[in-house]
Amino acid sequence: MRVRQGQFDPDSEDLKLFAQWVLDIGNGQVPPPPNSNPLTENQILIPSRFCDLATENTVENMISSTFPDFSHNGTSSHYLSERAILTPTNQTVGQVNSVIVDMLLGESVCYLSVDSAEEFGGMDEELNQAFPVEYLNSLNIAGLPYHDLKLKVGAVVMLMRNLNQILGLCNGTRMIITKCLKFCVECEVICGTFAGSKHFILRMKLSPTDMKLSFKLVRKQMPLQLCYAMIINKSQGQSLKKIGLYLPKSVFTHGQYYVAVSRVTSPSGLTIFVDDKSNVATNVTQNVVYKEVFYSLPHS
Incomplete structure (x- = not known):
């Protein structure tokens, strides 16, 4: 077909x-x-x-x-x-x-996530000692964006969550970054029915759906990943x-x-x-x- x-x-x-x-x-x-x-x-x-x-x-x-x-x-x-x-x-x-991405002209902008651990059986003090922020930042889990998301104007990204299906912002939508702002990025959809439409993508709280860790990882980050590959x-x-x-x-x-x-x-x-x-x-x-x-x- x-x-x-x-x-x-x-x-x-x-x-x-x-x-x-x-x-x-x-x-x-x-x-x-x-x-x-x-x-x-x-x-x-x-x-x-x-x-x-x-x-x-x-x-x-x-x-x-x-x-x-x-x-x-x-x-x-x-x-x-x-x-x-x-x-x-x-x-x-x-x-x-x-x-x-390094082949693109211009400077890259690094967006850092805010990571936390939840649903741990012990006390809060034990949680902070067992899972320090540096450890949470180092976790790269399928379905979650990186802690240090390095983006650049002109880079192609893919949306990792369903945000608004009516506007075509679905999991897997490919977009190109048009502006890198302080707390968000502006993206233009490059495929599908809504190609050419522009949207602002903000940070949001994300958690993996299937994870074998003993706690729930919550990562506040823009649901984007580079998708040349x-x-x-x-x-x-x-x-x-x-x-x-x-x-x-x-x-x-x-x-x-x-x-x-x-x-x-x-x-x-x-x-x-x-x-x-x-x-x-x-x-x-x-x-x-x-x-x-x-x-x-x-x-x-």
């Missing part, structure tokens, strides 16, 4: 083959590479058209491939809304985003013209690889960067699919 929405002939043989390849990945029907180790599960061979094995998979090469001519187009909302780098882990996302799971629902899929480590959950390769509207918009255990570019990776998920589905 996403391929047919692209600005290409939906009846072309190339698009049909690409769409079928994506479906086979989702169903776990892509055969393993020849001469592969039978003890290694879920390995697949990526078509050579999507991988450049002659080029090292550095962050700079990925940026130049996914965001060509970034110095001239780095503040264009249309240009930025069409492309992103996808990767499985938040750690890699943070590294890539920091490199790209984003984790694969966060890209669900996005349709992009250009994607750089960066896999320094293989995907690790069911359907994750399928979600990544199915974000593009044409095969020409997909480039995959895979490293083996020796950090050398390869075109072999894992596709995790638990086929028992499909056993109870009705058959047409």
